[in-house]
């Protein structure tokens with residue numbers, strides 16, 4: 310890697326001067342043949358240079374430590390004159406930076422929700438950058454805004470199935486909104502709770518609404534002391550962030566116990582609601598969140614049952630389907646999300662199982678008028694009655710991600726996405742079978758969708774633990790936790806493959822937390838052969854490096 314510590318003022322080439330000529334060269338469109346050729350050359354270098362990198366390097370290696378790398382990035386001054394030409398910048402990115410980034414596209418990289426994307430996404434992203442539309446207002450996006458409304462209606466109909474007349478009425482209606490693009494799942498969840506909050510504390514006589522008057526006035530106007538949100542303890546931490554930002558306090562997200570299958574325990578949920586009502590009638594249950602694809606385990610809450618509870622108590626029902634939403638494409642597996650159609654709002658991430666490039670989130674709402682409670686207008690943009698998509702949206706300026714999604718749906722077709730979903734789920738099931746066949750591994754959470762967790766747990770230890778008392782069980786589990794933690798780290802550092810790890814507790818009565826290895830299978834190139842290799846490697850790592858730590 311080039312040493313960035315050298316003082317660039319001494320080494321800057323003479324021809325790199327920031328003058329008007331240089332500026333014009335940077336801005337002018339490539340109109341003559343020579344400059345066109347140059348730009349095409351750069352584009353080729355970018356597309357295929359990175360392609361080479363993505364093929365060659367696998368996983369995250371520790372060949373160079375992060376600390377070592379960071380020493381190359383210490384200069385904090387901006388150079389007066391340009392340091393590099395575009396060609397050199399691209400070469401540097403390909404040759405010096407990319408090899409130290411993470412090859413999330415490797416089929417051996419099965420630890421996170423970030424993975425390979427179809428190559429056409431790079432082209433679509435480039436077009437979006439080239440057009441540079443700003444969908445906050447129609448004056449900077451025109452047709453792209455109506456395309457966005459159309460693609461939102463398409464996904465909405467996949468979730469809510471409201472029938473053709475409904476979509477004909479709303480698809481281009483400027484007074485209604487079926488959903489909104491956000492930066493990611495975090496901001497989609499925030500938007501959902503923002504909407505729920507504003508709808509619950511709406512304007513009424515003598516009170517102009519929580520959005521205008523703030524939380525204390527709203528609580529006073531509605532005779533409320535506290536506002537809580539109920540979700541399984543496997544809920545994503547973005548809900549806590551949202552409650553914090555919305556002035557409700559992040560501790561207002563109350564974790565509900567899960568059942569043996571890591572789904573929200575419906576009895577515990579009902580009991581909590583009963584307790585809250587009994588303890589203080591001035592506590593408001595703002596929303597219940599059902600998870601469709603928990604980040605750690607991929608498990609899906611019983612959405613239909615939660616919907617019923619929300620309906621009975623008139624509580625906002627939000628489904629966090631950031632991960633699992635696109636399962637709806639699959640005829641074979643969409644039933645897993647049954648009940649989602651009764652929700653008030655749904656989060657789906659584009660950069661997860663829509664295989665879009667970073668970053669894209671979306672929020673869908675059943676009631677096309679509910680997003681009015683977060684509407685903002687201003688004189689220069691977001692005029693009343695316009696198709697300005699910034700009116701009911703947390704973001705201001707934003708890129709036309711809708712264009713990428715719309716094109717991707719056309720290129721893939723619902724069936725194409727279904728194939729990806731089915732492959733993930735079926736490969737995860739095959740992997741689960743393989744884990745159960747091996748006597749030194751324990752499947753901890755079987756895959757409902759395409760995520761599973763397991764741990765190294767040698768057969769003889771399993772026999773021991775079966776007859777152990779509570780203390781002994783804890784001791785053995787702690788030893789296993791250390792081994793699994795080390796195993797995950799050693800495998801990551803070896804750089805051939807990557808699984809992630811997390812800590813789980815089966816239920817409130819489980820003796821202790823256990824460290825588990827977590828795999829997320831979304832890359833169509835990942836097959837059972839590769840997953841077997843990953844297990845083989847793990848067995849080898851334990852044998853070669855960790856066998857002394859095995860619990861007696």
Ligand SMILES: *Cc1c(COP(=O)(O)O)cnc(C)c1O
Pocket residue numbers: 422492493494495496498545547600602603604629630631632658670
């Ligand atoms: C990924 C995820 C989120 C957060 O989404 P970001 O796009 O990372 O902000 C929220 N909920 C669930 C269930 C997720 O899997």
